[in-house]
Amino acid sequence: MFRNITAAVFALCLIPAGMALASGMNFSLPEVKKAETGSGVKLFYIKDELPKTVIYVSVGYGRIYENSQNAGTGDILAGTLKHSGSKKYPGQKLYSVLENIGGEISISSGWENTYISIEVLSKYTDLAYDILKDLLQNPLLSEESLAFSKKSMKDKLKRNLDDPEYRAFLKVREIIYGGSGYGAVMTDRSIEDVKVENLKSVWKRYFVSGNMNIAVSSSEGFESVEKGISSATEKVPSGPRTYYTVDNKNIKENIERSRGKIYLIPMKLKQATIVKGTVAPDNRYEGRYALDVMNYILGGGSFTSRLMSEVRVKRGYAYSVFSLVRNRYKTGIFLSFAQTRNSNVGDVLKLFDDIFRDMYTAGVSDSEVKRAVDSIKNSYVFSFVKTSQIVSNFLELEYNGFDETYFNRYLKGISEVSGGNVAEECRKLLSGGTITVIAGDESLKAELSKLGDVVVVK
Amino acid sequence: MRKSSLFIAVLFIAVSYCGHVLLAGENISLKDYIENKVVEKKLDNGITVLLMNRGFAPTLAMNISFRVGSVDEEYSTIGAAHILEHMLFKGTDKLGTKDFKKESEILNKIEALGETITRLKLEDKGNSRLPELEKELKELQKEHSAYTTGSPYSRIYSENGGVGFNAGTSRDTTGYYIQLPSDKLELWAKLESEKLKKPVFREYYRERDNIMEERLMRYDSNASGFLYEKFFAAAFIAHPYRHPTIGWKSNIENMSLKDIRKFFGKYYIPSRMTIVVVGRQDVNRTFDIIKKHFGTLEYRPEPGEVKTIEPGQDGERRVEVNFRSRPSLIIGWKKPTYPKREDYIFDVMSSSLSEGRTSYLYRTLVLEKKVAAGVDVWSGGPGARYENLFMIIARPAEGVTPERLESEIYKVLDEFRKTVSEETLQKVKNMTESSYIFMLDSNERIASNLAYYQSVFRNWRYMSTYLDNIKDVTIDDIRKTYDRYIVPSNRTVAILRDSRGEGK
Numbered sequence: 001m002f003r004n005i006t007a008a009v010f011a012l013c014l015i016p017a018g019m020a021l022a023s024g025m026n027f028s029l030p031e032v033k034k035a036e037t038g039s040g041v042k043l044f045y046i047k048d049e050l051p052k053t054v055i056y057v058s059v060g061y062g063r064i065y066e067n068s069q070n071a072g073t074g075d076i077l078a079g080t081l082k083h084s085g086s087k088k089y090p091g092q093k094l095y096s097v098l099e100n101i102g103g104e105i106s107i108s109s110g111w112e113n114t115y116i117s118i119e120v121l122s123k124y125t126d127l128a129y130d131i132l133k134d135l136l137q138n139p140l141l142s143e144e145s146l147a148f149s150k151k152s153m154k155d156k157l158k159r160n161l162d163d164p165e166y167r168a169f170l171k172v173r174e175i176i177y178g179g180s181g182y183g184a185v186m187t188d189r190s191i192e193d194v195k196v197e198n199l200k201s202v203w204k205r206y207f208v209s210g211n212m213n214i215a216v217s218s219s220e221g222f223e224s225v226e227k228g229i230s231s232a233t234e235k236v237p238s239g240p241r242t243y244y245t246v247d248n249k250n251i252k253e254n255i256e257r258s259r260g261k262i263y264l265i266p267m268k269l270k271q272a273t274i275v276k277g278t279v280a281p282d283n284r285y286e287g288r289y290a291l292d293v294m295n296y297i298l299g300g301g302s303f304t305s306r307l308m309s310e311v312r313v314k315r316g317y318a319y320s321v322f323s324l325v326r327n328r329y330k331t332g333i334f335l336s337f338a339q340t341r342n343s344n345v346g347d348v349l350k351l352f353d354d355i356f357r358d359m360y361t362a363g364v365s366d367s368e369v370k371r372a373v374d375s376i377k378n379s380y381v382f383s384f385v386k387t388s389q390i391v392s393n394f395l396e397l398e399y400n401g402f403d404e405t406y407f408n409r410y411l412k413g414i415s416e417v418s419g420g421n422v423a424e425e426c427r428k429l430l431s432g433g434t435i436t437v438i439a440g441d442e443s444l445k446a447e448l449s450k451l452g453d454v455v456v457v458k
Numbered sequence: 459m460r461k462s463s464l465f466i467a468v469l470f471i472a473v474s475y476c477g478h479v480l481l482a483g484e485n486i487s488l489k490d491y492i493e494n495k496v497v498e499k500k501l502d503n504g505i506t507v508l509l510m511n512r513g514f515a516p517t518l519a520m521n522i523s524f525r526v527g528s529v530d531e532e533y534s535t536i537g538a539a540h541i542l543e544h545m546l547f548k549g550t551d552k553l554g555t556k557d558f559k560k561e562s563e564i565l566n567k568i569e570a571l572g573e574t575i576t577r578l579k580l581e582d583k584g585n586s587r588l589p590e591l592e593k594e595l596k597e598l599q600k601e602h603s604a605y606t607t608g609s610p611y612s613r614i615y616s617e618n619g620g621v622g623f624n625a626g627t628s629r630d631t632t633g634y635y636i637q638l639p640s641d642k643l644e645l646w647a648k649l650e651s652e653k654l655k656k657p658v659f660r661e662y663y664r665e666r667d668n669i670m671e672e673r674l675m676r677y678d679s680n681a682s683g684f685l686y687e688k689f690f691a692a693a694f695i696a697h698p699y700r701h702p703t704i705g706w707k708s709n710i711e712n713m714s715l716k717d718i719r720k721f722f723g724k725y726y727i728p729s730r731m732t733i734v735v736v737g738r739q740d741v742n743r744t745f746d747i748i749k750k751h752f753g754t755l756e757y758r759p760e761p762g763e764v765k766t767i768e769p770g771q772d773g774e775r776r777v778e779v780n781f782r783s784r785p786s787l788i789i790g791w792k793k794p795t796y797p798k799r800e801d802y803i804f805d806v807m808s809s810s811l812s813e814g815r816t817s818y819l820y821r822t823l824v825l826e827k828k829v830a831a832g833v834d835v836w837s838g839g840p841g842a843r844y845e846n847l848f849m850i851i852a853r854p855a856e857g858v859t860p861e862r863l864e865s866e867i868y869k870v871l872d873e874f875r876k877t878v879s880e881e882t883l884q885k886v887k888n889m890t891e892s893s894y895i896f897m898l899d900s901n902e903r904i905a906s907n908l909a910y911y912q913s914v915f916r917n918w919r920y921m922s923t924y925l926d927n928i929k930d931v932t933i934d935d936i937r938k939t940y941d942r943y944i945v946p947s948n949r950t951v952a953i954l955r956d957s958r959g960e961g962k
Contacts, residue, residue: 028514029514029515030514050895050898051895052892052895052896083825092815092821092825095814095815095816096816099813099814099815099885099889100816100881100884100888101888101892102885102888102889102890102891102892102893103892104896119892119896120892121892121895148825151855151856152831154856155831155855155856158784158856159783159784159831159853162681162782162784164679267782268782269679269782270674270678270679271671271674271675271678271679301616302612302623303547303608303609303611303612303613304609304612304613304616309608309609312668313608313609313661313664314603314608314664315664316663316664316665316666316667316671317667318668318671319668319669319671320671320672339671339674339675339679341670341671341674371613371616371617374616374617374618374619375616375617375619377619378617378618378619378639379619379621381515381516381619381639382517382619382621382637384515385513385517385901386899386900387899388899
């Protein structure tokens, strides 16, 4: 019935073992043990009751580190490594070995991190260490694999560009970030420009001990895991944590330049996709708790949110409507979304603007704040139901440079949010206007012109 | 190459064991582990209850599943199962209303007017009375809004820490699910049971509009949904699996509220209902709570199974559609479903062909010949209660025509039939076993699997015995099954072409 929305608010919600939740429940989380390998890689370990081992490697490098010239490098690196494997486990051998024993490997690039995860039954844990060791020490990154990865990426890009949702979100990011970092746009050209030397250079710079964290969930004991991971990472070169940079002045100018404009991506469809967004603060911003509560009330709280209630429930304009706030290490983003038939686009856009304005002018009610706070606090436990989730959360924590007090601070911060805080954060976020992108039929131009300066995106 | 094969053979010897693993500190089989953990009970009214105590966190995954889906609809009610699922989020005579007595007076007026508008539109869309009646309906809806509290379940569940509150309708089943902290069990039981005892289908006409938007999103603006819809309509000529679960546009627009109520009364009956709760709990206490709240649901007679049986297929069927998207294709062959043994054999074929990068289709088409951007197999679409389809879904690589890819797929299938080996079967068995163990760390996935198997196959033990059944499959089984079913005359092919003329 509902469309699944990733609840960004839970991305960094962690609590220490035995902590009492707001609902009054007490329970002990399995202990997370920490260590640092000889090469300086941080290891997080949790005992799993099931006979399996999952190893997650997180390296501080992803799409947000890219610009318009090299957009796609992270994805191509992941694709090339998947295809070429390593010296001992080249190409298909990597998969033959794992799939024959029912194991799985995933190599992918996210916004801020590149991930390698290997999942096997416990009895094959040593094999998992061996594969990881060879991948980290002897990645092949061959020309042939790069060519394959680039071709796959181009095919995928073409298919993604057929998707109105993908295009609208991409365009909003591109405008806000001027085509760099969070707004870097992969093109055939940027894909083609990636060379083996670029991949090797990324590997050399980012796949270093200070920039790499590993989490293991396993039925094997801590000592044995520590030994295995130490061996797997013994040749990882030392090097510092490296973060991306963000040009806030440029972002501000980009947003200013787009004020009052409506970007129309012509796509011959019966239903239009609306995305409105703007830059949001990073995850150290002191008002982020109020922003989380604000987003819940606005469009993150499913059917209880204002957007869902006004756009879908009361008017039947859209099946899917939501908002999200994502606060990352050095920047953040606010995005809101709806899909509605072409004839309703004008009404939905006006409604969005009215709802935004009402949030920071009339404010929010105490009952709305209470509901949002209760929901966030009471559902906190669901970030800790699986051992793999718990250690993955620690990886996030480590990347963002938070210590364990963050967990308590988050709950406390949410608990202390008032209606005034919500309205104030909403005003700061939305009163300057948002970037508006519509992916829909070109005939919408006339209707949209009544609401702003329409820029048709070719 | 030979070295690689030898290495694989050595590995197979190493991993051939008899399905016993160390689970929760005991050396037991997966089958015994699951069967020992799951507690099955039956309420007097016929509801099946499945409970499993597991995990360290005080949370529960709840899943209520009904053995009713779009396959149970008639031509005049196509889409009813899905609309009904939406309407069951609207509350009761006590929940979602500020004053039900006054609200119900307006609801009656809205329904009378709404049904009249629907009828008149069906007769003549240009009827001159329609604008005035529609205006009147909008005014009544506005008046009605003053008496409702809006999305009552979502509000209560989210305040109480619920996550993943959702529902889903398929050809075969309808399910309602949520995860809650363990101490909210009784709240959930009370809300869900009352919903089934006294539902109020308020805001019907607006919800119908939302479902039209959902249809636009999933089928009319989405290449994949667009192609699947046309494919199933071609593959089945009589059986209701040919209809999309969401319903055809005209069905949704003209669906009567009366029909929704009738559908609810006929199919939402205890004997078709399975309640599953997985997570940290005292299963005896959970059962008592479920019995207290759901035990009073009224017994109603079984409406019977679908009477239409799909006639045999006497030749290949082909369908082509145009859409503004890169090309794709679906090929499907009719096959039997559970409890026929062939169903397991097709599952083994599916894994061998498409699971992992070493699978036949992926390896040959994506990696070696580079003619596909992606390829998947769905063994058992679009439902599993009745005879269904073994399907291959593929996306041609840039510059490759769908026909070329189709022809390459047939070559791989022939190759598979000729060369399928013990090693391949062992790999499939190992992958199946691992995936079962990997799945066992999720309350939600366990609950969803138990609910599905009990609802669709009337046997949750399908889950515990699955691995043994897969292990029994032989090369001879595969070849015989292949020769019988994977033949052109039993095949349906659907091709999506890019209406913009790109990527032909």
